[in-house]
Amino acid sequence: MIRDTSATDRLIEVNPKRRRMLWIGGVIVFLVLVALVLPSIRRMLSAQSSVSVSRLSFATVQRGSFVNDIAADGRVVAAVRPTLYANSQGQVSLRVHAGDSVKKGQVMAVIDSPELNNKLAQEKSQLDAMEVDYQRARIDARKQRGALKQAFEIAQIDAKSARRDYQRYLQAFHNGAYSKSDVDRAQDKLEKAEIELQNARSNLNLDNDSLDFNIKAKKLAHDRQQLLVKDYERQVDELHVRSPVNGQIGQLFVAPRATVARDAKLLSVIDLSALEVQVKVPESFARDLGVGMPAQISGNGNQWQGKVSAISPEVVGGEVAARVRFQGKKPENLRQNQRLSVRIVLDKRENVLTVARGSFVDESGGRYAYVVHDGIAVKTPIRVGASSIDKVEILQGLKVGDKVVISGTDNFNGADRVTISD
Secondary structure, X not given: XXXXXXXXXXXXXXXXXXXXXXXXXXXXXXXXXXXXHHHHHHHHHHOOEEEEHHHOEEEEOEEEEEEEEEEEEEEEEEOOOOEEEOOOOEEEEEOOOOOOEEOOOOEEEEEEOHHHHHHHHHHHHHHHHHHHHXXXXXXXXXXXXXHHHHHHHHXXXXXXXXXXXXXXXXXXXXXXXXXXXHHHHHHHHHHHHHHHHHHHHHHHHHHHHHHHHHHHHHHHHHHHHHHHHHHHHHHHHOOEEEOOOOEEEEEEOOOOOOEEOOOOEEEEEEOOOOEEEEEEEEHHHHOOOOOOOEEEEEEOOEEEXXXXXXXXXXXXXXXXXXXXXXOOOXXXXXXXXXXXXXXXXXXXXXXXXXXXXXXXXXXXXXXXXXXXXXXXXXXXXXXXXXXXOOEXXXXXXXXXXXEEEEEOHHHHOOOOEEXXXX
Protein backbone atom coordinates (compact mmCIF):
# COMPACT_ATOMS: atom_id res chain seq x y z
CA MET A 1 0.00 0.00 0.00
CA ILE A 2 1.04 3.51 -0.68
CA ARG A 3 1.14 5.77 2.31
CA ASP A 4 -0.70 9.04 2.31
CA THR A 5 0.15 12.23 4.20
CA SER A 6 -2.51 11.84 6.79
CA ALA A 7 0.09 10.98 9.35
CA THR A 8 1.88 14.29 8.85
CA ASP A 9 -1.20 16.54 8.59
CA ARG A 10 -1.78 18.91 11.48
CA LEU A 11 -4.79 21.07 12.14
CA ILE A 12 -3.89 24.76 12.68
CA GLU A 13 -6.10 26.69 14.91
CA VAL A 14 -6.68 30.36 13.92
CA ASN A 15 -6.70 32.95 16.63
CA PRO A 16 -10.08 34.82 16.51
CA LYS A 17 -8.41 38.10 17.50
CA ARG A 18 -5.90 37.85 14.63
CA ARG A 19 -8.70 37.08 12.15
CA ARG A 20 -10.54 40.23 13.17
CA MET A 21 -7.41 42.35 12.60
CA LEU A 22 -6.98 40.95 9.09
CA TRP A 23 -10.56 41.81 8.26
CA ILE A 24 -10.18 45.37 9.56
CA GLY A 25 -6.93 45.86 7.57
CA GLY A 26 -8.56 44.65 4.35
CA VAL A 27 -11.48 47.03 4.81
CA ILE A 28 -9.10 49.99 5.35
CA VAL A 29 -7.11 49.14 2.18
CA PHE A 30 -10.35 48.87 0.22
CA LEU A 31 -11.57 52.25 1.44
CA VAL A 32 -8.24 53.92 0.55
CA LEU A 33 -8.35 52.46 -2.94
CA VAL A 34 -11.93 53.65 -3.39
CA ALA A 35 -10.97 57.18 -2.22
CA LEU A 36 -8.12 57.34 -4.72
CA VAL A 37 -9.87 55.87 -7.73
CA LEU A 38 -13.36 57.26 -7.28
CA PRO A 39 -12.57 60.91 -8.42
CA SER A 40 -10.89 59.61 -11.55
CA ILE A 41 -13.83 57.34 -12.20
CA ARG A 42 -16.19 60.24 -11.66
CA ARG A 43 -14.21 62.44 -14.06
CA MET A 44 -14.18 59.70 -16.66
CA LEU A 45 -17.88 59.17 -16.25
CA SER A 46 -18.54 62.93 -16.54
CA ALA A 47 -16.64 63.16 -19.89
CA GLN A 48 -18.81 63.14 -23.00
CA SER A 49 -16.31 61.25 -25.20
CA SER A 50 -12.83 59.77 -25.27
CA VAL A 51 -9.98 60.44 -27.72
CA SER A 52 -6.62 58.70 -28.00
CA VAL A 53 -3.60 60.80 -27.02
CA SER A 54 -1.84 59.74 -30.24
CA ARG A 55 -4.29 61.78 -32.26
CA LEU A 56 -3.59 65.01 -30.36
CA SER A 57 -0.81 67.58 -29.97
CA PHE A 58 -0.20 69.60 -26.82
CA ALA A 59 1.59 72.79 -25.84
CA THR A 60 2.22 74.62 -22.57
CA VAL A 61 1.28 78.25 -22.02
CA GLN A 62 4.39 80.38 -21.43
CA ARG A 63 5.27 84.01 -20.82
CA GLY A 64 8.11 85.67 -22.70
CA SER A 65 9.01 87.58 -25.86
CA PHE A 66 6.55 87.56 -28.74
CA VAL A 67 7.54 88.30 -32.32
CA ASN A 68 4.58 88.88 -34.60
CA ASP A 69 5.77 87.98 -38.08
CA ILE A 70 4.67 86.60 -41.42
CA ALA A 71 6.45 83.88 -43.38
CA ALA A 72 5.91 83.52 -47.11
CA ASP A 73 7.60 82.23 -50.21
CA GLY A 74 8.48 84.89 -52.76
CA ARG A 75 10.08 85.20 -56.13
CA VAL A 76 12.74 87.60 -57.34
CA VAL A 77 11.41 90.31 -59.64
CA ALA A 78 13.03 93.36 -61.21
CA ALA A 79 11.92 96.60 -59.59
CA VAL A 80 13.00 98.46 -62.74
CA ARG A 81 11.94 96.75 -65.96
CA PRO A 82 11.26 99.36 -68.62
CA THR A 83 9.49 98.44 -71.84
CA LEU A 84 10.55 100.44 -74.90
CA TYR A 85 8.15 101.49 -77.68
CA ALA A 86 8.51 102.72 -81.24
CA ASN A 87 8.19 106.51 -81.52
CA SER A 88 7.44 106.33 -85.23
CA GLN A 89 6.26 103.96 -87.91
CA GLY A 90 9.03 102.17 -89.78
CA GLN A 91 11.17 99.09 -90.20
CA VAL A 92 13.04 97.82 -87.12
CA SER A 93 16.63 96.58 -87.16
CA LEU A 94 17.43 94.72 -83.93
CA ARG A 95 21.01 94.82 -82.64
CA VAL A 96 20.56 92.62 -79.57
CA HIS A 97 19.08 89.25 -78.62
CA ALA A 98 17.05 88.16 -75.61
CA GLY A 99 19.35 87.66 -72.62
CA ASP A 100 22.12 89.96 -73.87
CA SER A 101 23.73 92.29 -71.34
CA VAL A 102 23.46 95.98 -72.23
CA LYS A 103 24.87 99.24 -70.88
CA LYS A 104 22.98 102.44 -70.31
CA GLY A 105 22.81 104.38 -73.58
CA GLN A 106 23.65 101.38 -75.76
CA VAL A 107 21.72 101.22 -79.07
CA MET A 108 19.51 98.13 -79.07
CA ALA A 109 17.41 98.76 -82.17
CA VAL A 110 17.13 101.24 -85.04
CA ILE A 111 13.87 102.25 -86.74
CA ASP A 112 14.05 103.34 -90.37
CA SER A 113 11.41 106.07 -90.81
CA PRO A 114 11.66 107.90 -94.20
CA GLU A 115 8.65 110.04 -93.32
CA LEU A 116 10.25 111.43 -90.17
CA ASN A 117 13.62 111.98 -91.87
CA ASN A 118 11.97 113.86 -94.75
CA LYS A 119 10.01 116.00 -92.32
CA LEU A 120 13.22 116.92 -90.51
CA ALA A 121 14.89 117.89 -93.80
CA GLN A 122 11.91 120.09 -94.72
CA GLU A 123 11.89 121.86 -91.39
CA LYS A 124 15.64 122.44 -91.58
CA SER A 125 15.22 124.02 -95.00
CA GLN A 126 12.47 126.24 -93.61
CA LEU A 127 14.76 127.21 -90.75
CA ASP A 128 17.48 128.25 -93.20
CA ALA A 129 14.99 130.42 -95.09
CA MET A 130 13.86 132.07 -91.88
CA GLU A 131 17.47 132.65 -90.93
CA VAL A 132 17.97 134.52 -94.22
CA ASP A 133 14.82 136.62 -93.61
CA TYR A 134 15.97 137.45 -90.12
CA GLN A 135 19.42 138.55 -91.26
CA ARG A 136 17.93 140.55 -94.20
CA ALA A 137 15.58 142.34 -91.79
CA ARG A 138 18.55 143.31 -89.64
CA ILE A 139 20.44 144.67 -92.69
CA ASP A 140 17.41 146.59 -93.94
CA ALA A 141 16.89 148.05 -90.50
CA ARG A 142 20.46 149.29 -90.39
CA LYS A 143 20.01 150.94 -93.81
CA GLN A 144 16.74 152.62 -92.85
CA ARG A 145 18.15 153.80 -89.54
CA GLY A 146 21.06 155.35 -91.44
CA ALA A 147 18.73 157.17 -93.85
CA LEU A 148 16.52 158.46 -91.04
CA LYS A 149 19.51 159.63 -89.05
CA GLN A 150 20.88 161.39 -92.11
CA ALA A 151 17.54 163.16 -92.68
CA PHE A 152 17.44 164.21 -89.04
CA GLU A 153 20.97 165.60 -89.17
CA ILE A 154 20.21 167.54 -92.41
CA ALA A 155 17.08 168.96 -90.76
CA GLN A 156 19.23 170.03 -87.81
CA ILE A 157 21.64 171.83 -90.16
CA ASP A 158 18.80 173.51 -92.06
CA ALA A 159 17.22 174.69 -88.81
CA LYS A 160 20.53 176.05 -87.56
CA SER A 161 21.16 177.88 -90.86
CA ALA A 162 17.64 179.33 -90.86
CA ARG A 163 18.12 180.52 -87.28
CA ARG A 164 21.38 182.32 -88.21
CA ASP A 165 19.72 183.92 -91.26
CA TYR A 166 16.82 185.13 -89.19
CA GLN A 167 19.17 186.70 -86.62
CA ARG A 168 21.17 188.37 -89.36
CA TYR A 169 18.04 189.76 -91.10
CA LEU A 170 16.63 190.96 -87.79
CA GLN A 171 19.86 192.84 -86.94
CA ALA A 172 20.06 194.34 -90.41
CA PHE A 173 16.41 195.45 -90.11
CA HIS A 174 17.23 197.31 -86.92
CA ASN A 175 20.16 198.96 -88.75
CA GLY A 176 17.86 199.90 -91.63
CA ALA A 177 19.56 197.62 -94.19
CA TYR A 178 16.53 195.30 -94.76
CA SER A 179 12.83 195.81 -94.87
CA LYS A 180 10.28 194.20 -92.58
CA SER A 181 9.16 191.80 -95.32
CA ASP A 182 12.69 190.41 -95.58
CA VAL A 183 12.67 189.72 -91.84
CA ASP A 184 9.28 187.99 -92.08
CA ARG A 185 10.48 185.71 -94.91
CA ALA A 186 13.54 184.80 -92.85
CA GLN A 187 11.28 184.05 -89.87
CA ASP A 188 8.98 181.85 -91.99
CA LYS A 189 11.99 179.96 -93.31
CA LEU A 190 13.16 179.38 -89.71
CA GLU A 191 9.79 178.07 -88.60
CA LYS A 192 9.64 175.75 -91.61
CA ALA A 193 13.13 174.39 -90.83
CA GLU A 194 12.17 173.77 -87.17
CA ILE A 195 9.01 171.92 -88.25
CA GLU A 196 11.05 169.71 -90.60
CA LEU A 197 13.56 169.06 -87.79
CA GLN A 198 10.75 168.04 -85.43
CA ASN A 199 9.27 165.68 -88.04
CA ALA A 200 12.68 164.20 -88.76
CA ARG A 201 13.19 163.56 -85.04
CA SER A 202 9.73 161.99 -84.71
CA ASN A 203 10.24 159.80 -87.79
CA LEU A 204 13.59 158.64 -86.46
CA ASN A 205 12.03 157.49 -83.16
CA LEU A 206 8.90 155.93 -84.66
CA ASP A 207 10.64 154.15 -87.50
CA ASN A 208 13.26 152.92 -85.04
CA ASP A 209 10.49 151.22 -82.99
CA SER A 210 8.92 149.83 -86.14
CA LEU A 211 12.23 148.40 -87.32
CA ASP A 212 12.90 146.85 -83.89
CA PHE A 213 9.44 145.28 -83.90
CA ASN A 214 9.96 143.83 -87.38
CA ILE A 215 13.34 142.37 -86.41
CA LYS A 216 11.84 140.91 -83.20
CA ALA A 217 9.00 139.27 -85.16
CA LYS A 218 11.50 137.73 -87.60
CA LYS A 219 13.63 136.49 -84.70
CA LEU A 220 10.64 134.93 -82.89
CA ALA A 221 9.60 133.10 -86.04
CA HIS A 222 13.18 131.93 -86.51
CA ASP A 223 13.43 130.74 -82.88
CA ARG A 224 10.08 128.91 -83.12
CA GLN A 225 11.22 127.12 -86.24
CA GLN A 226 14.50 126.28 -84.53
CA LEU A 227 12.60 124.64 -81.66
CA LEU A 228 10.54 122.66 -84.15
CA VAL A 229 13.72 121.44 -85.85
CA LYS A 230 15.18 120.42 -82.47
CA ASP A 231 12.03 118.45 -81.69
CA TYR A 232 12.26 116.60 -85.01
CA GLU A 233 15.96 115.99 -84.40
CA ARG A 234 15.02 114.49 -81.03
CA GLN A 235 12.45 112.23 -82.69
CA VAL A 236 14.95 111.14 -85.32
CA ASP A 237 17.52 110.47 -82.61
CA GLU A 238 14.95 108.36 -80.76
CA LEU A 239 14.78 106.14 -83.81
CA HIS A 240 17.96 104.73 -82.26
CA VAL A 241 16.41 102.86 -79.35
CA ARG A 242 18.86 103.05 -76.43
CA SER A 243 18.88 101.22 -73.11
CA PRO A 244 17.78 103.44 -70.22
CA VAL A 245 19.60 101.28 -67.62
CA ASN A 246 22.44 98.84 -67.19
CA GLY A 247 20.83 95.43 -67.36
CA GLN A 248 19.78 92.55 -69.53
CA ILE A 249 17.42 92.16 -72.47
CA GLY A 250 14.27 90.55 -71.13
CA GLN A 251 11.97 89.96 -74.09
CA LEU A 252 11.80 90.90 -77.75
CA PHE A 253 8.28 91.72 -78.93
CA VAL A 254 9.09 92.11 -82.66
CA ALA A 255 10.94 90.09 -85.27
CA PRO A 256 14.05 91.44 -86.99
CA ARG A 257 13.34 93.72 -89.99
CA ALA A 258 9.66 93.87 -89.07
CA THR A 259 7.59 96.95 -89.91
CA VAL A 260 5.94 98.36 -86.81
CA ALA A 261 3.36 101.06 -86.12
CA ARG A 262 3.88 104.04 -83.88
CA ASP A 263 3.84 103.17 -80.11
CA ALA A 264 4.35 99.44 -80.82
CA LYS A 265 6.17 97.43 -78.13
CA LEU A 266 9.73 96.63 -79.13
CA LEU A 267 11.59 95.06 -76.20
CA SER A 268 12.03 95.11 -72.43
CA VAL A 269 15.17 95.64 -70.34
CA ILE A 270 15.68 94.17 -66.85
CA ASP A 271 17.73 96.20 -64.38
CA LEU A 272 19.50 93.48 -62.40
CA SER A 273 20.87 96.04 -59.93
CA ALA A 274 17.37 96.80 -58.59
CA LEU A 275 15.89 93.44 -57.59
CA GLU A 276 12.98 92.93 -55.20
CA VAL A 277 11.13 89.93 -53.82
CA GLN A 278 7.42 89.68 -54.51
CA VAL A 279 5.41 87.79 -51.88
CA LYS A 280 1.73 87.00 -51.43
CA VAL A 281 0.37 87.46 -47.92
CA PRO A 282 -2.94 85.98 -46.67
CA GLU A 283 -5.64 88.59 -46.34
CA SER A 284 -5.92 87.98 -42.57
CA PHE A 285 -2.30 89.11 -42.09
CA ALA A 286 -2.31 91.87 -44.70
CA ARG A 287 -4.22 94.30 -42.46
CA ASP A 288 -1.18 94.49 -40.15
CA LEU A 289 1.30 94.89 -43.01
CA GLY A 290 2.83 98.30 -43.66
CA VAL A 291 5.41 99.87 -45.96
CA GLY A 292 8.83 100.12 -44.32
CA MET A 293 8.48 97.08 -42.05
CA PRO A 294 11.73 95.08 -41.66
CA ALA A 295 12.07 91.69 -43.30
CA GLN A 296 14.52 88.82 -43.52
CA ILE A 297 15.14 87.20 -46.91
CA SER A 298 16.79 83.79 -47.13
CA GLY A 299 17.76 81.40 -49.89
CA ASN A 300 20.71 79.40 -51.23
CA GLY A 301 22.11 79.26 -47.69
CA ASN A 302 22.29 83.05 -47.43
CA GLN A 303 20.31 85.66 -45.53
CA TRP A 304 19.71 89.30 -46.42
CA GLN A 305 18.00 92.19 -44.70
CA GLY A 306 15.15 93.95 -46.43
CA LYS A 307 12.07 96.07 -45.91
CA VAL A 308 8.57 96.19 -47.35
CA SER A 309 8.60 98.66 -50.27
CA ALA A 310 5.07 98.32 -51.69
CA ILE A 311 1.70 96.73 -50.90
CA SER A 312 -1.01 96.07 -53.47
CA PRO A 313 -4.33 97.80 -52.68
CA GLU A 314 -6.43 94.88 -53.93
CA VAL A 315 -7.10 91.33 -52.73
CA VAL A 316 -6.84 88.52 -55.30
CA GLY A 317 -7.76 84.97 -54.33
CA GLY A 318 -7.68 85.82 -50.61
CA GLU A 319 -4.11 87.13 -50.86
CA VAL A 320 -2.43 90.51 -51.07
CA ALA A 321 0.73 91.02 -53.13
CA ALA A 322 3.63 92.90 -51.52
CA ARG A 323 7.22 93.66 -52.49
CA VAL A 324 10.30 93.49 -50.29
CA ARG A 325 13.40 95.49 -51.23
CA PHE A 326 16.94 94.40 -50.36
CA GLN A 327 18.81 96.63 -47.89
CA GLY A 328 22.53 97.33 -48.05
CA LYS A 329 24.73 95.63 -50.61
CA LYS A 330 22.93 94.08 -53.55
CA PRO A 331 22.91 90.25 -53.48
CA GLU A 332 24.86 88.55 -56.20
CA ASN A 333 24.00 85.57 -58.39
CA LEU A 334 20.23 86.09 -58.11
CA ARG A 335 18.02 85.35 -61.09
CA GLN A 336 14.66 86.59 -62.24
CA ASN A 337 11.79 84.48 -60.76
CA GLN A 338 14.15 82.71 -58.32
CA ARG A 339 12.33 81.41 -55.24
CA LEU A 340 13.29 82.85 -51.83
CA SER A 341 11.82 82.70 -48.31
CA VAL A 342 10.71 85.93 -46.68
CA ARG A 343 9.95 86.64 -43.02
CA ILE A 344 8.33 90.01 -42.33
CA VAL A 345 8.46 91.25 -38.72
CA LEU A 346 5.22 93.03 -37.82
CA ASP A 347 5.77 93.57 -34.11
CA LYS A 348 8.04 92.51 -31.21
CA ARG A 349 7.03 92.65 -27.53
CA GLU A 350 8.27 91.29 -24.20
CA ASN A 351 6.46 89.67 -21.26
CA VAL A 352 3.59 88.33 -23.37
CA LEU A 353 1.49 85.25 -22.56
CA THR A 354 1.76 82.87 -25.53
CA VAL A 355 1.11 79.33 -26.62
CA ALA A 356 2.28 77.40 -29.65
CA ARG A 357 0.13 78.03 -32.69
CA GLY A 358 -2.06 75.19 -33.86
CA SER A 359 -5.23 74.33 -35.68
CA PHE A 360 -7.30 75.05 -32.57
CA VAL A 361 -7.19 78.78 -33.37
CA ASP A 362 -8.81 78.28 -36.78
CA GLU A 363 -11.21 75.57 -35.60
CA SER A 364 -12.53 77.60 -32.68
CA GLY A 365 -12.07 81.01 -34.18
CA GLY A 366 -9.90 81.87 -31.17
CA ARG A 367 -12.94 81.74 -28.84
CA TYR A 368 -12.04 78.66 -26.75
CA ALA A 369 -9.32 76.06 -26.13
CA TYR A 370 -9.17 72.63 -24.49
CA VAL A 371 -7.10 72.69 -21.29
CA VAL A 372 -5.92 69.30 -19.99
CA HIS A 373 -6.43 68.48 -16.25
CA ASP A 374 -5.77 64.93 -14.99
CA GLY A 375 -6.37 63.34 -18.38
CA ILE A 376 -9.53 65.35 -19.08
CA ALA A 377 -9.62 68.07 -21.79
CA VAL A 378 -11.91 70.85 -20.58
CA LYS A 379 -13.37 73.36 -23.00
CA THR A 380 -12.27 76.81 -21.73
CA PRO A 381 -13.29 80.21 -23.15
CA ILE A 382 -10.27 82.30 -24.19
CA ARG A 383 -9.45 85.49 -26.08
CA VAL A 384 -6.48 85.58 -28.44
CA GLY A 385 -4.51 88.52 -29.81
CA ALA A 386 -1.89 88.65 -32.52
CA SER A 387 -0.63 85.53 -34.28
CA SER A 388 2.86 84.80 -35.54
CA ILE A 389 4.35 81.90 -37.45
CA ASP A 390 4.62 79.62 -34.41
CA LYS A 391 2.87 81.43 -31.54
CA VAL A 392 -0.47 82.92 -30.56
CA GLU A 393 -0.88 85.73 -28.06
CA ILE A 394 -3.27 84.86 -25.19
CA LEU A 395 -5.16 87.84 -23.81
CA GLN A 396 -7.62 86.06 -21.50
CA GLY A 397 -8.66 82.61 -20.26
CA LEU A 398 -5.30 80.85 -19.77
CA LYS A 399 -2.37 81.11 -17.37
CA VAL A 400 1.27 80.13 -17.36
CA GLY A 401 1.74 76.36 -17.19
CA ASP A 402 -1.65 75.37 -18.64
CA LYS A 403 -1.46 72.39 -20.99
CA VAL A 404 -3.51 73.07 -24.12
CA VAL A 405 -4.56 70.79 -26.97
CA ILE A 406 -3.33 72.69 -30.05
CA SER A 407 -4.29 70.20 -32.78
CA GLY A 408 -6.73 67.35 -33.16
CA THR A 409 -9.60 69.17 -31.43
CA ASP A 410 -11.81 68.43 -34.42
CA ASN A 411 -12.14 64.93 -32.91
CA PHE A 412 -13.86 66.43 -29.84
CA ASN A 413 -16.94 67.48 -31.82
CA GLY A 414 -17.36 70.52 -29.61
CA ALA A 415 -17.79 68.51 -26.37
CA ASP A 416 -17.26 70.34 -23.07
CA ARG A 417 -15.21 67.54 -21.51
CA VAL A 418 -13.23 64.83 -23.29
CA THR A 419 -11.28 61.95 -21.82
CA ILE A 420 -7.78 61.53 -23.21
CA SER A 421 -6.99 57.83 -23.30
CA ASP A 422 -3.72 56.05 -23.81
